[in-house]
Amino acid sequence: xxxxxxxxxxxxxxxxxxxxxxxxxxxxxxxxxxxxxxxxxxxxxxxxxxxxxxxxxxxxxxxxxxxxxxxxxxxxxxxxxxxxxxxxxxxxxxxxxxxxxxxxxxxxxxxxxxxxxxxxxxxxxxxxxxxxxxxxxxxxxx
Amino acid sequence: xxxxxxxxxxxxxxxxxxxxxxxxxxxxxxxxxxxxxxxxxxxxxxxxxxxxxxxxxxxxxxxxxxxxxxxxxxxxxxxxxxxxxxxxxxxxxxxxxxxxxxxxxxxxxxxxxxxxxxxxxxxxxxxxxxxxxxxxxxxxxxxxxxxxxxxxxxxxxxxxxxxxxxxxxxxxxxxxxxxxxxxxxxxxxxxxxxxxxxxxxxxxxxxxxxxxxxxxxxxxxxxxxxxxxxxxxxxxxxxxxxxxxxxxxxxxxxxxxxxxxxxxxxxxxxxxxxxxxxxxxxxxxxxxxxxxxxxxxxxxxxxxxxxxxxxxxxxxxxxxxxxxxxxxxxxxxxxxxxxxxxxxxxxxxxxxxxxxxxxxxxxxxxxxxxxxxxxxxxxxxxxxxxxxxxxxxxxxxxxxxxxxxxxxxxxxxxxxxxxxxxxxxxxxxxxxx
Numbered sequence: 001x002x003x004x005x006x007x008x009x010x011x012x013x014x015x016x017x018x019x020x021x022x023x024x025x026x027x028x029x030x031x032x033x034x035x036x037x038x039x040x041x042x043x044x045x046x047x048x049x050x051x052x053x054x055x056x057x058x059x060x061x062x063x064x065x066x067x068x069x070x071x072x073x074x075x076x077x078x079x080x081x082x083x084x085x086x087x088x089x090x091x092x093x094x095x096x097x098x099x100x101x102x103x104x105x106x107x108x109x110x111x112x113x114x115x116x117x118x119x120x121x122x123x124x125x126x127x128x129x130x131x132x133x134x135x136x137x138x139x140x141x142x
Numbered sequence: 143x144x145x146x147x148x149x150x151x152x153x154x155x156x157x158x159x160x161x162x163x164x165x166x167x168x169x170x171x172x173x174x175x176x177x178x179x180x181x182x183x184x185x186x187x188x189x190x191x192x193x194x195x196x197x198x199x200x201x202x203x204x205x206x207x208x209x210x211x212x213x214x215x216x217x218x219x220x221x222x223x224x225x226x227x228x229x230x231x232x233x234x235x236x237x238x239x240x241x242x243x244x245x246x247x248x249x250x251x252x253x254x255x256x257x258x259x260x261x262x263x264x265x266x267x268x269x270x271x272x273x274x275x276x277x278x279x280x281x282x283x284x285x286x287x288x289x290x291x292x293x294x295x296x297x298x299x300x301x302x303x304x305x306x307x308x309x310x311x312x313x314x315x316x317x318x319x320x321x322x323x324x325x326x327x328x329x330x331x332x333x334x335x336x337x338x339x340x341x342x343x344x345x346x347x348x349x350x351x352x353x354x355x356x357x358x359x360x361x362x363x364x365x366x367x368x369x370x371x372x373x374x375x376x377x378x379x380x381x382x383x384x385x386x387x388x389x390x391x392x393x394x395x396x397x398x399x400x401x402x403x404x405x406x407x408x409x410x411x412x413x414x415x416x417x418x419x420x421x422x423x424x425x426x427x428x429x430x431x432x433x434x435x436x437x438x439x440x441x442x443x444x445x446x447x448x449x450x451x452x453x454x455x456x457x458x459x460x461x462x463x464x465x466x467x468x469x470x471x472x473x474x475x476x477x478x479x480x481x482x483x484x485x486x487x488x489x490x491x492x493x494x495x496x497x498x499x500x501x502x503x504x505x506x507x508x509x510x511x512x513x514x515x516x517x518x519x520x521x522x523x524x525x526x527x528x529x530x531x532x533x534x535x536x537x538x539x540x541x542x543x544x545x546x547x548x549x550x551x552x553x554x555x556x557x558x559x560x561x562x563x564x565x566x567x568x569x570x571x572x573x574x575x
Contacts (some may be wrong), residue, residue, distance in 0.1 A: 008518070010555050036527060040534055042553045044527050063557050065518065065526035098528065121210025 001070050001122075002138040004054040004112070007045045008065035011037055016045060022062050023047075028055050031141050032112060047100060048073075048112055071114050072122060073105045073133040078109040086111055086130070093128035095121050103141070110141070111141035144295075147254075148262035150402050151457045158458055159196060162405050163556045165430035166193050170202075170237040175220040178213045189398050199407070204414065204426065204439045207240060210381070214238035221245055221434050230281050230380055242380060245434040248289065256289025256401050258391035261427050262398060262457070263374035264349055265319050267294030269395040272311060274322040274356065276302040276332075281384020282354050289386060295319070302326070309315035321376070324361055328497040331368040342370035351376050353385060354457050355484055356465045358574040360490035364497075375464055381440055382427055388462055396449040396461030397408050403431045406460070407439070408448060411469045421456045422447045424469050426461065445481075473569060475503060480545045482569050485514060488540045494533060498559040505574040512549040514541065517556045 009015050016035070023030065029050045037043035049055050052068060059066040074090075076082040083102070090097075090113075099114035110133070115121045125132060153161065154470045170190055173179040182203065183190060190202060210218065219226070221243075228249060231241035245250070263270065271290045277283030279300060292299040300311055304409035308330060311317065322330070327350065334341045341347060347369055352362065353376030365373045377397050378385035382404060388397035399406050405428035410417050425442045427433075445468060449461040467481030474480070482501055489495045496517035504511050516537065518530070534551050542548045 004525075008523050008525075008530075008555060010553075010558065015555070038527070038531060039551060040531070040551070042530075044525060044530075046525070062522065063520075065520045065523040065556060067523050069525045132315075 001118075002048075002073055002133070002135040003056075003068045004045045004071045004114070005049060005052050005055045006067045006069050007047065007058065007059060008042065009045055010042050012037060012124065018062070019045065019047075019059065019064060022058050022064070023049065023055060026051075026058050031103060031138075032110075034101035036099070043124070046101065046114070048138070049102075052139075069114060071112055072118070072125065073138045074111045074125070074130055075133055076109050076111060078104045078107050082109065083111065088109050089128045089130050090125065093121075093124040093130075095124060107131075144261070145457070146258040151258070151262075151459065153402070153458055155458055159400055161402055162430060163193055163195060165402070166196075166199075166405060166428065167431055169428065169432075169436045169517060170438070172433055174439055176218045176436075178209065178217040179436075179438065187555045196405075199405070199439070202439050204441055205437050206441050207381075207443070211238040213497050215241050218435050218437070219243055220436065226434055227441070228284075230284075230384065230522050231279050232380060238380060241435045242383070244383075245430075248432050248434050249385075251403065251431045252285065252386060253288035253292045255383070255403055256285055256386035257292035257385045258400065259376065260286075260293050260295075260351070261291050262389050262391045262455075263351060263376075264372075264392050265290075265295055265351075269295040269318045269319070270298065270315055270346075270525060271295045271319045272298040272300050272307055272315075272317040273319060274300050274302060274326065276385065281378065281380045282321070282323075285378070285384040285386060286351075293309040305330050309334060309337060309339065311361075312347070312570045316346045318346050318348040319351070320347065320349075322352075323355040324357040324373075325355060327352060327365045327368070327373070328361075331365075341368065345369075349374065351389075353377055356467065358483060358490050359464065360486045360487060361497075364490065377462070377465065379442055379444070381437060381442070382429065383432070387427075391453065391455040391457065393454050395453060396463055398453065398455075398457050398459045399462050401459045404428065406462075407428055407464075408446065411445075417447075419448055419451045421473065422463075422466065443470050445469060471569065473503060474569065475512050475548050478546045480512070480547065484544050485541060485549075488544050489514075489516065489537070490531075492537065492540075494518055495537075498557055500559050501569045502573045503569070503573050505572075506550070510573055512541075512545070512547050513552060514549050515554045517557060517559060518553055520556050528566070 016097045020027045031048045033046045056066050056068050076086050097113045097115045101112050175184050212445045225245045226243045228244045231239040273286045275282035349371050350373040352373050362373050374390040376385050378387040388399035390397050407426040408423040409426050411424040425444045425446050429437050429438050444465045446462045446465050467483045472481050496519050498514040502513040504513050
């Protein structure tokens with residue numbers, strides 16, 4: 001099972017850069033990411049990286065509020081309609097999610113989903129005929 | 143029960159009041175020798191007449207900080223400079239400094255009160271006492287220093303700051319007692335953790351004294367948990383020597399204020415009339431054992447109350463409650479009187495909230511707003527937006543219930559708020575006028 005690194009950020013100039021500098025200095029690659037913002041002036045950035053444990057350790061050490069969160073990465077073809085097909089299967093399995101983002105390249109595409117009660121949901125996804133990428137595969141996406 | 147001065151500390155109330163009347167008359171005579179009180183009282187020579195009982199106290203005028211400033215530096219001095227051996231003064235960043243002079247008697251009296259205070263909290267001559275506050279003009283350094291020496295414990299005059307060195311001193315010499323301001327104790331604890339040390343296991347601490355900065359019961363509890371020992375509340379103000387005015391005993395049920403050395407009133411700050419026993423008001427104090435620089439009915443601006451009833455420790459000197467605020471740090475927002483302590487009281491009950499916070503009064507959409515920046519502790523962050531959003535709403539509701547104004551809560555990254563140096567100033571007024 002794969003992890004993303006979630007980071008608490010104030011919505012201020014230069015704050016996201018503080019995070020990316022830590023990753024750059026450790027030669028950590030960002031595979032895909034998304035950034036949320038609330039009216040409260042803060043947000044959370046979710047990072048799918050090739051070395052999440054290292055990233056988490058280094059960010060925490062740099063005084064950043066970071067957390068490792070388990071996610072699932074679902075592969076699909078990079079063509080019109082494949083996300084629609086994927087979402088139908090997820091909905092069919094009766095699963096709701098709060099955060100999701102994607103990545104595509106070389107004819108393939110991936111859907112990254114943060115789901116509550118993940119262990120149970122995972123089985124439901126498999127039962128619905130979806131493929132879930134192992135963490136080795138996820139971290140070596142290029 | 144052990145006392146530093148059994149007879150004085152357990153003097154029956156009637157005797158204590160008689161002692162106060164006697165000492166008040168001596169103080170008034172002495173005060174007349176200062177230019178300020180000399181002129182104030184001297185106009186007709188007969189005033190003030192001898193005080194027979196404390197009911198007559200209300201005939202005496204109040205003294206305010208502004209009087210001290212206007213008569214800077216020698217207007218309150220009763221003795222020739224030759225008799226004076228020390229002064230302590232405020233920084234005076236907002237006008238003339240407030241300065242207090244001491245002769246040999248005054249330093250001896252203060253040292254004794256300080257030793258009594260420490261003994262009352264459980265410090266003994268076998269302790270190793272590390273005093274982690276600034277030395278110099280600030281009274282917390284030398285005030286405690288002389289008290290520790292008077293009591294006979296081993297003093298480590300560490301001074302403020304440099305947490306790594308503080309921890310090294312504590313471990314090298316087996317420090318058993320500490321005095322520091324409460325916000326510093328929380329910071330010191332963080333450094334212990336960074337050094338992979340646990341103050342509960344890796345020190346010989348037995349007790350803490352915290353003061354010089356208003357704080358809440360919740361903050362005290364938190365410090366006690368961090369260090370695994372009791373933290374005793376210390377109260378003082380430079381105009382009344384400094385520390386050693388009031389101190390908690392082992393029961394921690396309020397601070398015994400030393401009534402043989404100070405005449406204590408609690409008045410309504412608007413009417414200046416005494417409040418009913420047990421109600422909050424402004425603390426007004428008269429020195430009863432100070433020769434060089436006596437002060438009559440000095441308005442401290444600190445808000446507290448007498449705690450009704452007797453203390454199980456047997457001391458007859460009344461207890462005041464922890465300071466809930468100052469008449470002058472209160473701010474008025476949308477018609478509500480708000481004390482920063484009210485906000486802090488709510489924040490410190492929430493485990494997710496860090497020790498630093500900041501209150502800003504701003505004008506948002508032409509309306510005055512109470513904006514509170516709150517740090518969320520790193521260890522509580524789970525990457526969950528919904529959870530943080532709920533926390534933000536919860537804080538908003540709790541503070542609104544406390545101060546009657548809906549605040550704007552801003553969650554900020556840990557470490558992003560400026561650390562408090564000395565007394566924490568946490569209210570910034572940026573309202574458009």
